[in-house]
Amino acid sequence: MMTLAEERIDRLTALAREATITGEYDRSREYVRLARRVSERNRCGLPRELKRFTCDDCDVYLRPGRNARVRLADGHVVVRCSCGATKRYPYD
Amino acid sequence: MALTPETLTRHELIGLHMCVADAPNPDLVGISGRIVSETMQTVVVETQGETKQVQKQDSTFEFCLPVESSGGQYRHTNTDEAAGDRKVPGSSSKLGSETAGEAEQKHPRQSAPSADASQNASAASLVGRDECEGGVYVTVDATTLLSRPAERTEFIGDSKWR
Numbered sequence: 001m002m003t004l005a006e007e008r009i010d011r012l013t014a015l016a017r018e019a020t021i022t023g024e025y026d027r028s029r030e031y032v033r034l035a036r037r038v039s040e041r042n043r044c045g046l047p048r049e050l051k052r053f054t055c056d057d058c059d060v061y062l063r064p065g066r067n068a069r070v071r072l073a074d075g076h077v078v079v080r081c082s083c084g085a086t087k088r089y090p091y092d
Numbered sequence: 093m094a095l096t097p098e099t100l101t102r103h104e105l106i107g108l109h110m111c112v113a114d115a116p117n118p119d120l121v122g123i124s125g126r127i128v129s130e131t132m133q134t135v136v137v138e139t140q141g142e143t144k145q146v147q148k149q150d151s152t153f154e155f156c157l158p159v160e161s162s163g164g165q166y167r168h169t170n171t172d173e174a175a176g177d178r179k180v181p182g183s184s185s186k187l188g189s190e191t192a193g194e195a196e197q198k199h200p201r202q203s204a205p206s207a208d209a210s211q212n213a214s215a216a217s218l219v220g221r222d223e224c225e226g227g228v229y230v231t232v233d234a235t236t237l238l239s240r241p242a243e244r245t246e247f248i249g250d251s252k253w254r
Contacts, residue, residue: 001093002093003093004093004099004102004103004245005245007093007094007095007103007104008103008104008245011104011106011107012104012106014107015106015107027128027129030129031106034106034241034242037242038242038245041242041243041245041246042245042246
């Protein structure tokens with residue numbers, strides 16, 4: 001059973017993705033920040049998608065090919081936001 | 093905990109279609125569109141390419157909830173099957189003046205001009221209602237939404253860890 005907070009975060013994830021697709025990056029930032037705030041208030045964590053494909057520096061939802069580039073390196077994946085911040089996650 | 097009329101005030105409002113049924117500023121009455129942002133005291137509605145910021149205090153909003161049995165536009169719509177047939181209290185399937193009238197009766201302090209404005213609002217929303225066909229309309233006293241957007245989900249009360 002999904003809690004209300006988790007469902008809210010899920011919905012915000014979808015909204016942030018759509019905002020990035022339509023080029024409204026500031027809206028996307030707003031939704032990602034709200035989702036993070038909800039998750040910390042309710043101690044429920046974030047979905048993996050939101051952990052990996054949001055920028056830690058500017059909070060925008062990352063869409064590879066649009067505002068992010070993804071490179072495969074030795075042992076990890078590198079996701080670089082168009083603002084220049086880099087995020088890495090391991091293969092698993 | 094799906095998005096139902098009961099959980100609406102604690103759920104995410106962004107992305108829903110909304111119509112302003114009553115507001116202290118008569119110019120705001122009748123604004124309808126998709127909610128794109130929310131602050132502690134206001135809601136930002138996108139109508140025909142422009143955004144309008146409506147205050148929550150002393151306003152009445154009419155929300156259109158997507159019907160979840162028809163697949164839904166959102167992924168997580170697994171409702172309680174046993175409770176599915178129950179008639180949902182406090183909501184109507186049509187956007188009408190009767191629901192707006194009920195909301196007005198709750199606020200006897202409102203004067204006759206605002207009642208006129210509300211009639212205009214329901215007329216205006218009837219024009220633009222095709223965007224959420226088959227949805228459930230819920231009329232909410234927006235003063236109950238006065239909270240920081242991220243903290244609306246929580247139950248208010250003392251934590252046992254305090």
